[in-house]
Amino acid sequence: MTSPRQRIGSPATRLLRATAPLLVGATLVAGPAHAFDQAQTSEIETIVRNYLIEHPEVLLESLQALEAKRTAEAKAGQGETIAELRDRLVSSPDGTVAGNPEGDVTLVEFFDYNCGYCRRAASDLQVLLESDPKLRVVYKEIPVLGPPSEAAARVSLAFREAKPDAYPAFQKTLLGSRAQVDEARALEVAAELGVPESTLRPLMGGTAVAAALNESAELATALGINGTPSYVIGDELVPGAVGADALAQKIASVRACGSATCPPAAD
The missing domain is CATH 3.40.30.10 (Glutaredoxin)
Incomplete structure (x- = not known):
């Protein structure tokens, strides 16, 4: 294309956004944030960190899932727009x-x-x-x-x-x-x-x-x-x-x- 779409955000930024639900999920499993003392918070952070170090593929899987979800949502919205504009497009x-x-x-x-x-x-x-x-x-x-x-x-x-x-x-x-x-x-x-x-x-x-x-x-x-x-x-x-x-x-x-x-x- 003469005017290609640009992807906004660095890979690192997109990765952090993709893995945020994972980190939040791990925290919620342990309990509400206000119920943790400093030692418990430190322990949770260590568990999450160690898990991600031992299983780095989770980061890639999370990013891929996020991209797939966004693509599917965009495609669905695009299809609806095309349907609304069908007569003007083809007739x-x-x-x-x-x-x-x-x-x-x-x-x-x-x-x-x-x-x-x-x-x-x-x-x-x-x-x-x-x-x-x-x-x-x-x-x-x-x-x-x-x-x-x-x-x-x-x-x-x-x-x-x-x-x-x-x-x-x-x-x-x-x-x-x-x-x-x-x-x-x-x-x-x-x-x-x-x-x-x-x-x-x-x-x-x-x-x-x-x-x-x-x-x-x-x-x-x-x-x-x-x-x-x-x-x-x-x-x-x-x-x-x-x-x-x-x-x-x-x-x-x-x-x-x-x-x-x-x-x-x-x-």
């Missing part, structure tokens, strides 16, 4: 649809024309669209990389409004760029595809373009998206250019169990 006219309009699974991609990972990931979606006739893709333009990206997105959305049938070619050309994509480059590609600047300029400042950009920004904020590409598949947000195989697996899971990650089969 809003402000998105651009590719693939099978009546597809049984919809993949939503948030992208930026100047995102290097988005450019690499464009071929992943092309592979999926060519190999999966039941797949529906919705593109959401989210210019997170500054003014050049925002200007290019305005040209792009104006072009889509003026000549929607040629939008896939326009998008493919810009995502195939090696240099920065700005307003001038986007207007150049638009002209090559038959839409002059004089047609696009009024549309770039119009309500349709503004509505599309605003909706993408609102959805990204609600989902906690802070980088591109990011995908919504089923009930999951999938951040980063994870590759065609990983995306295909998520799509297959949605078809199999209704979720992007199916529960493990019972023994």
Whole structure:
């Protein structure tokens, strides 16, 4: 992703937080804090210290359990948010649809024309669209990389409004760029595809373009998206250019169990 999430706090800090319940639990077993005299408190501390020295793996297990719990809670909350936003994600006219309009699974991609990972990931979606006739893709333009990206997105959305049938070619050309994509480059590609600047300029400042950009920004904020590409598949947000195989697996899971990650089969 162009704007990766950062993990807050050092490993030591996270470790202390993870092991705090263990220490508290050991204390509670012995009794309320006000019931201990100094000798008893010292004895409890020694027991806990010795146990952790003899069984250091408990610290790692505690940290892993905490991380797993937080991940599960975040995923559950994320799924609820996606469900609430489902119609805006998959059915809003402000998105651009590719693939099978009546597809049984919809993949939503948030992208930026100047995102290097988005450019690499464009071929992943092309592979999926060519190999999966039941797949529906919705593109959401989210210019997170500054003014050049925002200007290019305005040209792009104006072009889509003026000549929607040629939008896939326009998008493919810009995502195939090696240099920065700005307003001038986007207007150049638009002209090559038959839409002059004089047609696009009024549309770039119009309500349709503004509505599309605003909706993408609102959805990204609600989902906690802070980088591109990011995908919504089923009930999951999938951040980063994870590759065609990983995306295909998520799509297959949605078809199999209704979720992007199916529960493990019972023994």
